[in-house]
Amino acid sequence: MAAPAVMVRRRREPVGTTPWWHHRRPRRDWLGPGASFDPMEGNRQTSGESITVFRARRVRTMERSLPLATAVAVRDGMIIEVGTLESLRPWLDHHPHVIDDRFADQVIMPGLVEPHAHPSLMATMLALDWIPPEPWDLPSGHVAAATSEEEYRGRLEALLRRDEAEGVPEDRPLITFGYHAQFHGDLTRDDLDRLSPLRPLILWQRSFHELRCNGPALEFLDAAEGAEWDPHIELDSGRLYESGMTWALRTLVPILLEPDRFRRSLLDFTALAQMGGITTVVDAGLGIFDVDYELGVYRELFGDAASPITTYLMPNVGMIRGRWKDETLAKVEALIDELPADSDTDVRLRFLRAAKFFTDGAFIAQLMQAGGPGYIDGHVGAWLADPGQMLRQAREWWNAGFDIHTHVTGDLGVQACLDAVDTLLHEHPRFDHRSTLHHFGMSTSAQVRRLARLGMQVSANAFYLRLFSRRFAESGLGWERASQIIRLGSVREQGSTVSLHSDVPMGPLLPLEAASITVTRTAADGTVMCPEEALTPEDALRAITIDAAFQMRLDHRIGSLSAGKDADMVVLDTDPMEIEAADWPSIGVLATIRGGRVFDNPARSGQVRAPGRNPV
Structure with a gap:
């Protein structure tokens, strides 16, 4: 019996250059309160719609x-088969299809996965003036x-002069992002008062976990009231951490989340993800500012079927509990x-059955809880939740079947996490719990x-190694411990899985660069830090896929x-497997394909727009 007639078209065309947000579809009923879904895994079927075959010089499947x-x-957004044109013939002989040759000379890999980012945080920081210790x-x-x-x-002085020339009111704070004492000096309240005696001046530290303020900024933030009970507010030095x-944030959030600017900056976040091949x-911390507001904007921008990324949400339990209490x-x-x-709907906004917790303070700010000899200068890190608190917070969610994901930066923080999971496994045993x-x-x-x-796993920020290991070796930890940060080779050797993340804006949305760092273990100045803890190239690529x-x-x-x-x-x-891992950051991202739909790299098509300078 002859095969049915099929329609075959062959095309070789440039990737579209119209921004995805210009093709917004109307909101669907699936975003409404009465939405219902069938989440049953394995029950996915495709219709009789035409098949598209993407050809490439090489497809690296990670299978x-x-x-x-x-x-x-x-x-219909699903892969029907992977192989060659010849091996696909049983499908192509029976179904209408299109051969898409536009990537015939390129390399296709799985879309890269960013397992820990902060879209809302990055959006707010994009609205500020940046003075970071590394290029962006x-x-x-x-x-x-x-x-x-x-x-x-x-x-910093140039920004103050710019705003003065532009007539910016003196009661409007100048907020910058990127300050780091080990690069920029220990700037105190007195230093900042001399720079700006009348206008509030706020330096948002590179870790996001700390502010440096002048006197007018402390008044603007009502810092004296908070200092009555919070030891992490130091009025004399102007430091809030x-x-x-x-x-x-009580004072800053209404400014940072100004609706139009916040939406524009979230679209810029999406563009950055595309540029990185993601x-x-x-979002490993929904609710960092205002959970209800964030959800509303996310539904509008990330829920649309035309979005180039799929966004999964994980609640920041500590922050959203402040809003939702016992509910x-x-x-x-x-x-x-x-x-x-x-x-299996077109909704691109989804919720993981996972919850985010915290132990110790920011690594970049040297607020992690360091065990053993501690810090060279004798300072002590900070607990965001001490070991007892962390266990109590996680217990309810563990017992409800949630995966436990924990921010942890120092070895004492790691110890607290291990003890908590050990206790929870004895209290309420669970198989395949994937605590990370x-x-x-x-x-x-x-x-x-x-x-x-x-049975635990690790999701690491490789940019700690690139940006701070050499600096922390000389000031903070000493060479032995600083060279061994992000010890991923040992983690893989013991059989645990490893992923890599940006924690943006702690690191850039560049997964291939993160993977490169874990293979070369090269600091910013070229020093190789403990090569014994390197990942293999294959494991590094698996960590971003x-x-x-x-x-x-x-x-x-x-x-x-x-x-x-x-x-x-x-x-x-x-x-990536044809070149040295050190050269992975130079690999060009030409496009992403999400659900079978092609999205050009916005950096190559002029779609990226400036979020505006110093609007705060």
Whole structure:
């Protein structure tokens, strides 16, 4: 019997250059309160819609059974089959199809997975003036590094002069992001008062966890009231950190979340993700500012079927409990029912059954809880939740079946997490709990062995190693401990999975660069830091694809390319496995493909727009 007639079209066309937000579709009923979904895994079927076959010079699937291919067949947002044009013939002989050759000379990989980002936090920081200790490429353009106190002060003074010339009112604060004492000097309240005696001046530290303020800024933030009970507010030095910074957010949030600016900056966040080859983003801390407001804007911008990324949400339990009180768990359960992680609808906003907790303070600010000999200068880190608090906070969510993801930066923080999971496993045993340590700055080899035996995993910020290991070796930790931060080689050797994240704006949305750092373990000045803890190139690529997906229980849908998975891909100009890992940051991201739909890299098509300068 002859095969049915099929329609075959062949095209070779440039990627579209119209911004995705110009093709916004109307809101769907699935975003309403009465929405219902069928989240049953394995029940996904495609219709008779035409198949699109993406051809490439090489398809690197991240699948052991079929690691390399040259074609990916897609229908209704799902991969039908991966292979070659010849091996796809049984499908193509029976169904209408299009051969898309536009990437025939390029390399296709699974869309990269960002398992720990902060869209709302990055959006607010994009609205500020940046003076960071390392260079950044932002939607508004390139930001040069300020690596000395003289350079930092000069740029800060230039901003003050600019605003004075433009007639900015003296009661409007100047807020900058990127200050770091080890690069820019220990600027105190007195120093800032001399720079700006009348206008509020706020330096947001590079970690986000700390502010440096002059006298008018302390008054603007009502810092004296908070200092009556919070030891993390130091009026004499003008320093507000950890809970002290949270106090300041009461005043700053209404300014930072101005609706039009916040929406524009979230679109810029999306553009940055595309530029990095990312198709999946996890907001690992929903509610960092205002959970209800954030959810509303996320639904509008990230829920649309035309979004180039799929965004998964994980609640910051400590912050949203402040808003939702005793209803927190019930409200999160309702959101999971409304926006299930395994949804097959067009909704691009989904909710993980996972919860975010905290132990110790910011690594970048040297507020992590360092064990053993502690810090060289004798200072002590900060607890965001001490070991007893962390256990009590996590217990309710563990017992409800949530995956426990914890911000942890120092080895004492790691110890608190291990003890908590050990206790919870004895109280309420769970198989395949996938508890994950996030950031993982300092650790010991004994802790790595123990976390593997407890069934835990690690999601690391590789940019700690690149930006701060050399500096912390000389001032803070000493060479032995500073060189061994992010000890991922040992984690893999013990059998735990590893993922890599940006924690943006702590690091850039550049997964290939993060992966490169973990293979080379090269600091910013070129020093190789403890090469014994390097990842293999294959493990580093897995850490931004399939292993990152596994940690979020999404590996059945994303992270690799095989039949039945989401058609999420990134198009590169070079195969990472054909060049040295040190050269991965130079690989060009040409496009991303989300659900079978092609999105050009906005940096190549002129779609990126400046979020505005100093609007605060």
